[in-house]
Amino acid sequence: MVNIKLLFIILDEGYDKKIRNILNKFGIKVKTVSNAKGTASSSILDYFGLSETEKEVFIAIVPEYSSYEILLTLKNYFNLTREGTGIAFTIPITSSNKYLSDSFLKNNLERNEINMQNNNFQYHLIITIVSEGYLEQVMSAAKRAGASGGTAIKGRGLADYTSAKILGFSIEPGKDIVLNVVSQQDKTKVMEEITKAVGIKTKGKGLCVSLPVDSIIGLDIANINQN
Numbered sequence: 018m019v020n021i022k023l024l025f026i027i028l029d030e031g032y033d034k035k036i037r038n039i040l041n042k043f044g045i046k047v048k049t050v051s052n053a054k055g056t057a058s059s060s061i062l063d064y065f066g067l068s069e070t071e072k073e074v075f076i077a078i079v080p081e082y083s084s085y086e087i088l089l090t091l092k093n094y095f096n097l098t099r100e101g102t103g104i105a106f107t108i109p110i111t112s113s114n115k116y117l118s119d120s121f122l123k124n125n126l127e128r129n130e131i132n133m134q135n136n137n138f139q140y141h142l143i144i145t146i147v148s149e150g151y152l153e154q155v156m157s158a159a160k161r162a163g164a165s166g167g168t169a170i171k172g173r174g175l176a177d178y179t180s181a182k183i184l185g186f187s188i189e190p191g192k193d194i195v196l197n198v199v200s201q202q203d204k205t206k207v208m209e210e211i212t213k214a215v216g217i218k219t220k221g222k223g224l225c226v227s228l229p230v231d232s233i234i235g236l237d238i239a240n241i242n243q244n
Contacts, residue, residue: 020110052171141230
C-alpha cells in the first residue's frame with residue numbers, strides 16, 4: 018500500500034483553476050474546496066497571508082511520494098509570480114479506505130519515493146468546532162496563547178437532518194470551524210485557552226482536536242520547512 022497524506026492549501030480567492038491544474042498534473046483527483054475567512058495580526062500578514070479577507074481552502078488526498086514535490090511546485094509558482102498569499106501543509110493519514118491508497122500504487126512504481134516520515138512534528142493543525150457566533154472568542158483565545166492567525170469556515174448543513182462533514186467530523190447547522198496551525202510548543206496552551214473560552218461546558222459548546230503537520234510552506238515566502 019502507498020502512504021497517503023491530507024494536503025491543505027489556504028489562499029486568497031481566485032486561484033481555484035490554477036490549484037486544480039497543479040493538482041491534476043500530479044494525478045490528484047480526490048479534492049474539495051470551501052470558502053473561508055482568514056484572521057491574523059498585521060505583523061504576520063505578509064508571512065502567512067491569513068488576513069481578514071475572503072479565502073479558499075483546498076483539501077486533497079495526495080500520495081507521500083509526491084507530497085513534497087507538490088509543495089515545492091506551489092511554492093515556486095507563487096514565489097515566481099508574486100501572486101496571492103497563503104499557506105500549504107500536509108498531514109499524515111494513518112488509515113483510509115484501501116481504494117485511496119491503491120489509486121496511487123501504479124504511479125508509485127514508476128518513480129522514486131521520497132521518505133518524509135518523522136515523528137518529531139514541529140507544527141500541528143488545531144481544528145475547533147464551535148457554535149455559530151463564537152468565532153471571535155476562538156480566535157482571541159488562540160492568539161492569547163501564541164497562535165498567529167487562523168481560518169474560519171462556516172459549517173453548512175445539507176438539510177435539517179443532515180450534517181456537513183470535514184475530516185470525518187459531523188458539523189451540524191449553526192456550527193463554525195476554525196483552523197489554526199501552531200508550533201509544537203504552543204499547541205497545548207492554545208488548546209487549553211480555546212477550551213477555557215469556548216469549551217463544551219460553555220455557551221460556545223466548542224470541541225477542538227489537533228493533527229500533526231509534517232510539512233508546511235508559506236506561499237509567497239522563501240522558507241520551507243520539511244520534517
